[in-house]
Amino acid sequence: xxxxxxxxxxxxxQGKWDRHKQDIKVVSPANKRNFKVLVVGTGLAxxxxxxxxxxxxxxxxxxxxxxxPRRAHSIAAQGGINSTKNYPNDGDSVWRLxxxxxKGGDFRSREAxxxxxxxxxxxxxxxAVAQGVPFARExxxxxxxxxxxxxxxxxxxxxxxxxxxxxxxxxYGALMRQVDTGKVTLMPRREMMDLVVVDGQARxxxxxxxxxxxIESHTGDAVIVASGGYGRVYFLSTNAWNSNSSAAWRAHRxxxxxxxxxxxxxxxxxxxxxxxxxxxxxxxxxxLRNDGxxxxxxxxxxxxxxxxxxxxxKRDYYLERRYPSFGNLVPRDVASRNGKMMTDRDxxxxxxxxxxxVFLDFRDRIEELGKHVIEERYGNLFDIxxxxxxxxxxxxxxxxxxxxxxxxxxxxxxYDLMSTIxxxxxxxxxxxxxxxxxxxxxxxxxxxxxxxxxxxxxTLGNYxxxxxxxxxxxxxxxxxxxxxxxxxxxxxxxxKSGKRAKSKTRHTVLQLxxxxxxxxWDHVGMARNExxxxxxxxxxxxxxxxxxxxxxxxxxxxxxxxxLELGLRVADFFELGELMAxxxxxxEESAGGHFRDEYQTEEGEALRDDENFSYVAAWExxxxxxxxxxxxxxxxxxxxxxxxxxxx
Amino acid sequence: MNLTLxxxxxxxxxxxxxxxxxxxxxxxxxxSFLEMMDLLNEKIxxxxxxxxxxxxxxxxxICGTCCLVINGQPHGKSLGVATCQVYMRDFKDGDTIxxxxxxxxxxxxxxxxVVDRSAFDRIQAAGGYISVxxxxxxxxxxxxxxxxxSDVAFDHAACIGxxxxxxxCPNASASLFTSAKISQxxxxxxxxxxxxxRVKRMVEQMDDEGFGNCSNIGECSAACPKKIPLTSIARxxxxxxxxxxSPFDAx
Numbered sequence: 001x002x003x004x005x006x007x008x009x010x011x012x013x014q015g016k017w018d019r020h021k022q023d024i025k026v027v028s029p030a031n032k033r034n035f036k037v038l039v040v041g042t043g044l045a046x047x048x049x050x051x052x053x054x055x056x057x058x059x060x061x062x063x064x065x066x067x068x069p070r071r072a073h074s075i076a077a078q079g080g081i082n083s084t085k086n087y088p089n090d091g092d093s094v095w096r097l098x099x100x101x102x103k104g105g106d107f108r109s110r111e112a113x114x115x116x117x118x119x120x121x122x123x124x125x126x127x128a129v130a131q132g133v134p135f136a137r138e139x140x141x142x143x144x145x146x147x148x149x150x151x152x153x154x155x156x157x158x159x160x161x162x163x164x165x166x167x168x169x170x171x172y173g174a175l176m177r178q179v180d181t182g183k184v185t186l187m188p189r190r191e192m193m194d195l196v197v198v199d200g201q202a203r204x205x206x207x208x209x210x211x212x213x214x215i216e217s218h219t220g221d222a223v224i225v226a227s228g229g230y231g232r233v234y235f236l237s238t239n240a241w242n243s244n245s246s247a248a249w250r251a252h253r254x255x256x257x258x259x260x261x262x263x264x265x266x267x268x269x270x271x272x273x274x275x276x277x278x279x280x281x282x283x284x285x286x287x288l289r290n291d292g293x294x295x296x297x298x299x300x301x302x303x304x305x306x307x308x309x310x311x312x313x314k315r316d317y318y319l320e321r322r323y324p325s326f327g328n329l330v331p332r333d334v335a336s337r338n339g340k341m342m343t344d345r346d347x348x349x350x351x352x353x354x355x356x357x358v359f360l361d362f363r364d365r366i367e368e369l370g371k372h373v374i375e376e377r378y379g380n381l382f383d384i385x386x387x388x389x390x391x392x393x394x395x396x397x398x399x400x401x402x403x404x405x406x407x408x409x410x411x412x413x414x415y416d417l418m419s420t421i422x423x424x425x426x427x428x429x430x431x432x433x434x435x436x437x438x439x440x441x442x443x444x445x446x447x448x449x450x451x452x453x454x455x456x457x458x459t460l461g462n463y464x465x466x467x468x469x470x471x472x473x474x475x476x477x478x479x480x481x482x483x484x485x486x487x488x489x490x491x492x493x494x495x496k497s498g499k500r501a502k503s504k505t506r507h508t509v510l511q512l513x514x515x516x517x518x519x520x521w522d523h524v525g526m527a528r529n530e531x532x533x534x535x536x537x538x539x540x541x542x543x544x545x546x547x548x549x550x551x552x553x554x555x556x557x558x559x560x561x562x563x564l565e566l567g568l569r570v571a572d573f574f575e576l577g578e579l580m581a582x583x584x585x586x587x588e589e590s591a592g593g594h595f596r597d598e599y600q601t602e603e604g605e606a607l608r609d610d611e612n613f614s615y616v617a618a619w620e621x622x623x624x625x626x627x628x629x630x631x632x633x634x635x636x637x638x639x640x641x642x643x644x645x646x647x648x
Numbered sequence: 649m650n651l652t653l654x655x656x657x658x659x660x661x662x663x664x665x666x667x668x669x670x671x672x673x674x675x676x677x678x679x680s681f682l683e684m685m686d687l688l689n690e691k692i693x694x695x696x697x698x699x700x701x702x703x704x705x706x707x708x709x710i711c712g713t714c715c716l717v718i719n720g721q722p723h724g725k726s727l728g729v730a731t732c733q734v735y736m737r738d739f740k741d742g743d744t745i746x747x748x749x750x751x752x753x754x755x756x757x758x759x760x761x762v763v764d765r766s767a768f769d770r771i772q773a774a775g776g777y778i779s780v781x782x783x784x785x786x787x788x789x790x791x792x793x794x795x796x797x798s799d800v801a802f803d804h805a806a807c808i809g810x811x812x813x814x815x816x817c818p819n820a821s822a823s824l825f826t827s828a829k830i831s832q833x834x835x836x837x838x839x840x841x842x843x844x845x846r847v848k849r850m851v852e853q854m855d856d857e858g859f860g861n862c863s864n865i866g867e868c869s870a871a872c873p874k875k876i877p878l879t880s881i882a883r884x885x886x887x888x889x890x891x892x893x894s895p896f897d898a899x
Contacts, residue, residue, distance in 0.1 A: 052782040067703070068769050070809055071711045087789065123784070130785035132778045132838045134802040141792030157788075159802060165710055166805060173777030180773040188766065211758055240705040277679040279686055280707045384708060387733050453782045508690050555698045559660075560759040563689075563699050 004618055004633040007414040008112040013639050017116045024458055025465030032057035035464055038205055038220035040192045040247050042069030044171055045428025046226035048452030051174035054183035056457055061185045065242055070172045073228055073240040077164025078285035080156035081445040083121040088145050092153040094118045099640060104150040104331050105436020106592035107642050113433045120454045121446050125157055127453055131170040135159050148441035149286055150331035156442040161285055161380045167445055192247040193486040195254045198478045202424035206482040213558035215483050217474035222423045225251055229407035229429035233573045235517020237404035238270060238283040244569040245576050248411050248430050256419040257618035259412035259432035262584035265439055265593050266526050267405035268335035271388050272350055272357040281403040282388055285381055286441040289328040291365040294319050296347040296358050304349050307397050308363055326647040333438040333593045336402035340526050350399045361397035408435040412618040416459035427451035437592025490557050493567050507550045509567045516543055524581050529597040533585040544574035589613045610642050649675050649741040655700055656748040661756040681734035701760040707732040712808030716761055717748040722812035722871045730873040750811055752820035754858045765811050767857040774853035775846035776829040778838050791837055804832040806874040813868035819860030824868040826854045827884030828876045834887050844891035851888055
């Protein structure tokens with residue numbers, strides 16, 4: 001018997017959300033002002049939620065680790081946002097987006113959640129246009145669309161290569177409007193260090209003021225965590241430097257189950273790693289695959305300095321060859337795996353000795369459409385590529401390689417987006433719910449905004465309107481203990497007791513972090529197997545011990561201290577990384593971004609085991625040094641037929 | 649390559665600061681400037697000293713967090729890039745590089761190279777948005793926006809709020825930042841209804857924060873990583889005049 005109740009409404013999938021909205025408990029406008037909601041994170045999900053809830057009358061306090069909400073990592077999303085508008089008249093519908101998303105996620109997501117996402121996708125575009133988001137337009141003045149991976153229709157709206165930025169600035173504007181009215185109190189440069197649970201309900205958070213170092217308690221009637229994903233557990237990823245898992249992880253340690261942590265998206269088109277001093281990887285938007293063709297030489301070639309001279313018959317356009325229907329626009333997991341397959345066969349291109357890259361080539365389309373068209377579509381991306389590599393992609397093909405980009409796993413939530421802790425809601429990339437084992441391109445912006453603008457404003461009332469909440473002041477034992485725990489961790493990492501100062505070998509946070517990242521990439525990365533995962537499960541705790549025994553974190557706890565911030569986040573990554581390996585080992589099948597070498601078809605595609613693994617793996621924290629307990633939420637498919645995913 | 653680095657160190661907004669000299673060896677020319685700073689901090693920390701505080705986040709030129717004055721120029725000498733997009737291949741072995749924070753009175757130093765840019769948030773809160781709430785809105789295609797209008801609006805919307813314009817301006821004016829948002833929203837039909845109110849409130853807030861006035865020098869636009877054009881400020885001034893002369897927003 002599972003302890004997980006997903007609270008999916010009954011009836012046909014098409015009417016679930018509408019019916020649920022009718023059944024939902026509504027808090028009256030006059031009463032909303034008696035509630036205070038804490039929103040942690042101000043990216044697309046957090047900013048849209050904070051603004052929308054404040055507009056409804058709730059008192060909102062929004063917490064942000066940056067100096068301004070506008071810096072949240074949603075800003076880096078390039079390519080676009082999906083919606084079922086069907087403006088191009090190419091046969092798109094709510095059903096088709098729903099189906100594509102469930103299939104794209106390799107049948108490991110909840111039908112009801114995905115259907116709701118598809119239904120609401122159209123409202124998001126209208127909302128953003130009303131806010132003045134400058135989406136790309138056709139000459140007639142109407143909104144333009146392009147195609148993304150895993151879909152056979154053009155349903156992606158975009159704002160040059162800066163769609164995430166423009167949508168975030170829209171949500172940020174809405175948030176700042178509420179700051180202006182006084183309904184939102186903005187807390188920039190604050191990091192959530194702990195969740196405070198009183199009488200089984202999420203009632204507050206403990207924060208560190210990142211300028212003064214003060215440890216603060218904040219109380220509320222509900223807590224919303226929208227703190228993004230955990231891709232930086234790999235050290236090198238496309239995620240921003242400050243992106244981290246700590247808010248979610250600290251909630252997990254207080255009782256929120258962590259779901260499907262092994263589902264990680266490795267994005268196929270990133271600029272390859274270059275040198276040991278590299279700190280992060282840069283994505284080249286999937287939209288480039290609309291016009292760029294992916295290839296490697298059909299036989300190993302040593303000199304590729306003039307790749308455009310390689311004759312047609314000596315090139316292998318392997319995605320077009322293997323997937324004639326979807327071609328270069330196969331989903332990300334498929335494209336990444338195929339790229340790895342080519343470099344594993346020693347057909348890779350780029351600097352010796354690794355040659356870890358494949359070509360993404362625009363020559364044919366530049367000849368066909370003219371350079372100015374390609375420039376208008378992707379100019380800023382080509383500029384970024386040029387800056388980083390010092391190569392001009394208009395005249396030589398881009399070199400690309402997969403990199404960690406997004407995490408589908410996250411805190412487990414029910415249909416109302418509430419975690420296993422009553423009163424703790426989780427939105428956006430931080431939750432696990434909508435993308436299954438692989439996310440389709442242009443769906444992250446959609447989900448973050450859908451959760452924040454159109455789901456939580458309804459479902460929060462369903463909680464607040466039903467429960468009894470006793471007043472809290474922040475001086476209850478739970479708050480005091482939480483502050484004291486946080487202070488202890490800080491003292492320990494700063495080596496206040498002086499025990500580490502005596503040890504002979506000391507390491508910086510970055511040295512230890514890189515080591516964790518490499519272990520994760522090599523053994524819990526693009527392809528996993530039992531042996532590697534078992535090795536990771538031994539290695540990660542060793543590294544964690546080494547971290548606590550040798551790490552150098554200088555400076556004071558009561559000033560701005562980036563090393564301290566990073567050190568505390570990395571400490572949490574050591575715990576999360578271990579759980580990811582355990583989840584990956586337990587899932588004895590391949591699904592989407594989770595590829596186990598042992599489970600593949602003859603053609604090297606992911607081989608699912610629906611009979612035994614058609615479930616959400618939700619892990620319960622059992623305390624320090626103990627393995628988490630696995631709980632399973634069975635996935636029920638009433639509307640789509642489970643098939644071997646094919647993009648041929 | 650081997651470098652000499654002169655880095656600004658300052659404990660807090662009221663403390664005196666000074667340049668501190670460091671040498672750094674074996675910098676990879678393909679590293680980014682911030683990766684070079686990471687390397688420097690590694691060295692400093694292994695020597696048992698406190699790291700130099702500086703900020704960065706996306707490290708791909710879109711979040712606007714990084715903010716270093718490199719050899720006297722905000723975001724370095726290259727045009728159209730943020731600090732995180734500066735690469736060491738732009739420097740020579742043996743170079744001496746001076747690294748300082750944004751310097752402007754409304755951007756007080758928090759520590760070393762980190763400054764407080766919250767004044768920008770307050771300008772934004774004063775009207776840098778269209779006042780619509782979440783809910784049903786007309787279909788996205790109900791308002792047709794000519795492509796060229798939309799494109800120009802986008803050129804202004806591209807501002808990343810880094811503050812290089814202020815750091816580059818001898819008057820520490822925030823005119824380019826403020827005018828970018830005003831221009832975007834004044835150009836779009838959705839923004840017309842509160843055009844006057846917006847420009848008046850945002851300009852007033854900008855002045856209250858202590859930013860200087862614009863005297864058409866143009867350093868801001870030259871330093872801007874997103875190349876926001878100087879004409880943006882001219883538009884803001886026109887909008888302001890229009891709002892004062894004809895305060896009604898009927899368009």
